[in-house]
Amino acid sequence: MANLNTDSIKNRTYDAIVIGSGISGGWAAKELTGKGLKTLVLERGRDVKHVTDYPTTFKNPWEFEHRGQVPLEITKANPIISRCYAFREDAMHFFVKDQEHPYVQEKPFDWIRGYQVGGKSLLWARHTQRWSDFDFEGPARDGFAVDWPIRYKDIAPWYSYVEKFAGISGNKDGLPELPDGDFLPPLELNCVEKYFKEQVKSKYSDRHVIISRCAHLTEPQAIHHQQGRGKCQNRVLCQRGCPYGGYFSSNASTLPWAAKTGNLTMRPQAMVQSIIYDDQKGKATGVRIIDAITKEAIEFYAPVIFVNAAAINTNLILLNSTSSRFPNGLGNDSGVLGKYVAFHNYRARVSGSYDGFLDTTTDGRRPTSGYIPRFRNVFKQETDFLRGYAAGFSANRGQYQSRTGLGAELKENLLIPKLGNWNVGSHMMGETIPKETNTLSLDPTLKDEWGIPQLRFNIGYDDNDEKMVKDYLEQISDMFTKAGFKNITASDSKQAPGLDIHEMGGARMGKDPKTSILNGWNQMHACKNVFVTDGACMTSTATQNPSLTYMALTARAADYAVKELKKRNI
Numbered sequence: 001m002a003n004l005n006t007d008s009i010k011n012r013t014y015d016a017i018v019i020g021s022g023i024s025g026g027w028a029a030k031e032l033t034g035k036g037l038k039t040l041v042l043e044r045g046r047d048v049k050h051v052t053d054y055p056t057t058f059k060n061p062w063e064f065e066h067r068g069q070v071p072l073e074i075t076k077a078n079p080i081i082s083r084c085y086a087f088r089e090d091a092m093h094f095f096v097k098d099q100e101h102p103y104v105q106e107k108p109f110d111w112i113r114g115y116q117v118g119g120k121s122l123l124w125a126r127h128t129q130r131w132s133d134f135d136f137e138g139p140a141r142d143g144f145a146v147d148w149p150i151r152y153k154d155i156a157p158w159y160s161y162v163e164k165f166a167g168i169s170g171n172k173d174g175l176p177e178l179p180d181g182d183f184l185p186p187l188e189l190n191c192v193e194k195y196f197k198e199q200v201k202s203k204y205s206d207r208h209v210i211i212s213r214c215a216h217l218t219e220p221q222a223i224h225h226q227q228g229r230g231k232c233q234n235r236v237l238c239q240r241g242c243p244y245g246g247y248f249s250s251n252a253s254t255l256p257w258a259a260k261t262g263n264l265t266m267r268p269q270a271m272v273q274s275i276i277y278d279d280q281k282g283k284a285t286g287v288r289i290i291d292a293i294t295k296e297a298i299e300f301y302a303p304v305i306f307v308n309a310a311a312i313n314t315n316l317i318l319l320n321s322t323s324s325r326f327p328n329g330l331g332n333d334s335g336v337l338g339k340y341v342a343f344h345n346y347r348a349r350v351s352g353s354y355d356g357f358l359d360t361t362t363d364g365r366r367p368t369s370g371y372i373p374r375f376r377n378v379f380k381q382e383t384d385f386l387r388g389y390a391a392g393f394s395a396n397r398g399q400y401q402s403r404t405g406l407g408a409e410l411k412e413n414l415l416i417p418k419l420g421n422w423n424v425g426s427h428m429m430g431e432t433i434p435k436e437t438n439t440l441s442l443d444p445t446l447k448d449e450w451g452i453p454q455l456r457f458n459i460g461y462d463d464n465d466e467k468m469v470k471d472y473l474e475q476i477s478d479m480f481t482k483a484g485f486k487n488i489t490a491s492d493s494k495q496a497p498g499l500d501i502h503e504m505g506g507a508r509m510g511k512d513p514k515t516s517i518l519n520g521w522n523q524m525h526a527c528k529n530v531f532v533t534d535g536a537c538m539t540s541t542a543t544q545n546p547s548l549t550y551m552a553l554t555a556r557a558a559d560y561a562v563k564e565l566k567k568r569n570i
Contacts, residue, residue: 019308023550025534184218318517340508352485358419399417
């Protein structure tokens with residue numbers, strides 16, 4: 001019996017374990033397997049294989065029973081997930097339904113999730129901007145949160161590393177607040193967007209309109225062909241899963257690449273309950289899961305563990321990983337685990353119209369938009385709120401159907417839409433300040449069907465956010481007015497946090513173990529063989545879309561972890 005038990009443990013032992021298979025988990029798998037480590041990837045959701053498991057990707061509009069709309073009974077049963085822009089008939093199979101995985105809202109929070117191999121990398125908006133030192137130095141300069149333990153120079157080579165592999169389209173704009181990267185050819189602004197860009201340039205010295213940098217293969221390189229990926233077809237059906245691999249996802253890129261090494265073991269339907277800590281060894285020894293189908297508890301073992309379950313679930317796992325050494329959660333000597341959670345504020349929008357360029361319209365589709373990098377409080381503090389916001393910007397020419405005439409004339413008017421004026425619009429992406437009062441915690445009594453505690457959300461806006469919304473609405477409206485746009489409407493949706501899907505923090509990086517969970521290598525201060533490289537690690541949020549930074553931090557941390565493992569330091 002002892003030999004059988006030994007064999008069983010051996011069969012469940014790997015060189016590394018990665019929890020989660022989304023954007024950062026996929027990168028952890030790629031890097032660790034590529035460096036020779038037999039790696040187990042645990043994914044709580046079902047298996048989804050590239051192309052094979054994209055059931056709607058080639059469907060025509062008329063092939064959907066409800067023409068793309070979500071039936072009313074599904075919407076009523078899922079009031080949270082139904083608020084997400086991508087929750088439509090063609091992609092709702094990639095989203096978690098509200099009742100399947102409940103949580104407790106002390107304050108309203110719309111938790112948007114995709115539980116499957118690849119996670120939300122199948123669904124993300126694919127905008128990819130580098131951070132600058134204005135962002136990494138922000139907390140130290142502005143006096144909020146704690147100082148980042150790294151600076152731009154520490155991560156810049158890793159930005160380049162992941163950009164070349166993932167394939168990032170963009171223009172070299174020469175902006176210190178938004179560093180240039182290793183880009184594929186950029187997509188193009190349309191004529192009204194270019195007009196707005198020139199108007200802003202002529203009227204403001206500190207504001208810029210650029211084409212957004214995005215994870216789309218506009219001109220695939222050899223490394224992308226080696227991944228089996230092809231050029232983006234501009235279908236703008238990305239949420240269905242791209243059969244061409246035209247945009248970056250774990251399913252199309254990092255996971256198949258890791259599988260080619262022969263060092264990858266994927267285990268879907270694995271609900272991670274906790275990380276196992278050995279008091280005598282003074283380190284984590286493995287991961288305990290609950291099989292999602294059988295409800296069986298199983299333990300897997302490895303000397304290196306990467307936690308990439310996405311920010312909120314990573315907090316849940318760490319909080320639930322208690323021991324005599326860590327009664328309040330793994331690595332939580334500082335007491336800040338689950339605190340200082342932040343997000344991006346997407347509440348504000350400005351729209352308008354433009355009656356120029358009426359001899360022109362657009363042809364085809366484009367999977368991204370224009371982008372206005374942060375211009376508030378960059379070089380100096382100039383407002384009554386901390387930090388600032390970036391903004392999206394796009395223009396499109398609308399159509400309308402004339403209902404005038406009778407008989408044949410009316411039929412022709414209805415059947416042949418006419419072009420109207422150009423519509424312009426912008427949305428805000430504001431940086432929120434991490435606060436101790438923005439918390440995630442385990443409910444003391446409520447559990448899910450696998451016996452894992454439900455999370456309690458106590459996350460909300462503050463006065464800084466309200467001032468920022470007001471400033472955005474004023475400034476963008478002013479920019480629209482100066483550009484000659486008309487019918488300008490400014491609005492605040494008052495939506496709950498969460499729809500940004502940019503949750504960050506809770507297990508933040510820092511220089512001091514007394515005020516942070518992780519060091520400058522995304523390594524736990526108090527448990528050296530555990531690394532966290534998803535959104536939970538973020539000390540602050542900046543205004544850029546965060547996924548590119550997760551990728552770079554993950555590749556950097558994996559390189560460090562393997563070197564430390566070889567030195568027997570972990």
